[in-house]
Amino acid sequence: MTDPNTTLSPLELEHHDKTYLDANELIINMGPQHPATHGVLRVILRLDGEKVLGLECVIGYLHRGVEKIGEHRTYTMFNPYVDRMDYVAAVSNGLGYCETVEKLLNVEAPPRAQHVRVILTELNRLASHQLWLGTHALDIGAITPLFYTFRDREEILKIYEKYCGARLTTHAFRIGGLQYETYTGFEKEVKNFLTFFRPKIDEYEELLTTNRIWVERTKNVGNISAEDCIALGVTGPVLRASGVKWDLRKAQPYCCYKNFDFEIPIGENGDTYDRYLVRMAEMRQSVRIIEQAVDALPEGPIMAKVPKVMKPAAGEVYHSIEAPKGELGYFIVSDGSTQPYRLRVRPPSFVNLQALDAMCRGQLVADVIAVIGTLDIVLGEVDR
């Protein structure tokens, strides 16, 4: 008789006759209500003692049918909904959506709008990475970074609040450009923030980079090779930490990123520690981009000529941007009406989460927490 253990997934095993399990093997459920799963993620672990033999993710608890909603709203009406997917990087979601619809309409945002978009999106990358760092360190047992990063993230949220009235789900961009002109003193405030923030990155690094507990908990934990990343479709900092120098901002520049000088930080080992270093280096690069964008901020209009009632010609477009978590793509099929015929979101978190099983096999249970943290998933985006 064949041993079902080799063919059944952990989820099936849970409902299966447990007598087939080896005496040392356990099936353990983690989540969906668990502080270290960063939302409502359920993971079913198959363990040998403390060693992970395999795991299965159960997702969908936050499924709201965003794609279905998109088919029933006009292009303009759907714009605020995209902010609710990756809610810690709402501005990036908006940028991807607006640029895709602009492609369908064949318009381009004016230079001033593009620069403001870059400034706000990169500030958003900082905010997203700060939130990641704080919660990731908290999961591993370091509580101080959380206070530091949230204290500094507040300054970014204040800029957003002054710019568009919202802090988290900002709805900052409009199709064709921006709705709001920047407020008086915007450039100065952003520059002040950069001066304030640059030494803070050193402060975070001081807490962690050479901290013995941090290094022991993250080095050689959750390794993934570049080949595995590509095969699984993993993008963003996770891919770069495995040594692949690929960033959509450089590979296929969108908005006005080609005007700015910045580097793509990469890692070597593809472990949790390298992913930490890559994200820290990315924050420094974002600061560089924002500085250049503020210095070069041109005068001019902030909206392109866009019709009040948008009816893009029938056709289909896929466009993607480098969100803080990886490649965020939108695929929109237009049938010439005011609503998208089909709107597909390719979320980075959803695809990256697939790598969790490969990254956790052979590790300890405690490392699963570290790996979930280092993947930097947002369940609002995984489930949509």
Place this chain on the structure above:
Amino acid sequence: MIAKLKGNYGSGMEPLTYAGQNYMVVDRSLIPEILQVLRNEEQFDYCVDITAVHYPAREKQFEVIWVLYSFARNERIRVKTQIKDGESLPSSVPVWAGANWLEREVFDMFGIKFDGHPDMKRILLPDGWKGHPLRKDYGILQQDNEWVQINLGIESGQ
């Protein structure tokens, strides 16, 4: 590359461009071969996305789309095929491991099955759910009331 593929497959494959983006419409029967060729010979080693579109008025109701990217060429291409309701497609998990969840999502949302997929079941909706929400005949307020009543113990989620 496109000319070469066109030469090899003739009328089974039609290359198109819209808004500067290349895509090709491929016969259902050529799909396994073309995906293999794109992956192994043309270096499209990253499967970005798999998704579908429902056109209820057509005879072949579904369009399934693969979005592919090649790191070596820094190029994107979309492969599109049309299938009837109830028809299945070969799974591309052996070609790109990352296709696993993407195919499960297409199955969950449209009810299109992928043959040879290691674990063909729903991913976002619960296992016992009836219906596939991204089909055009599935209403925006529609839900599986029976499932909601049995599993959540409430009359309706709305």
